[in-house]
Amino acid sequence: MKLKFTKKQIDICEKAGVPFDVTRELSDDQICDIIDLVGDYLIRYCFDKEYYPNHEGDVCYQILDMLGE
Numbered sequence: 252m253k254l255k256f257t258k259k260q261i262d263i264c265e266k267a268g269v270p271f272d273v274t275r276e277l278s279d280d281q282i283c284d285i286i287d288l289v290g291d292y293l294i295r296y297c298f299d300k301e302y303y304p305n306h307e308g309d310v311c312y313q314i315l316d317m318l319g320e
Contacts, residue, residue: 252277252282254318264285266292267288268288290315
């Protein structure tokens, strides 16, 4: 499956440690890897002290929503 990621979403995938190019055709296993890695990144780095998502958290949610469809 080929998905259209924004530059911000690609940057978050890279920060989250996705080890492949998300702009290419993705297998189901790769999509699962993105969900796992971006989800972990969201939990670790993307909430403030009051547990509200920061800007990067909003981008993580966009990625997870897109992949969950």
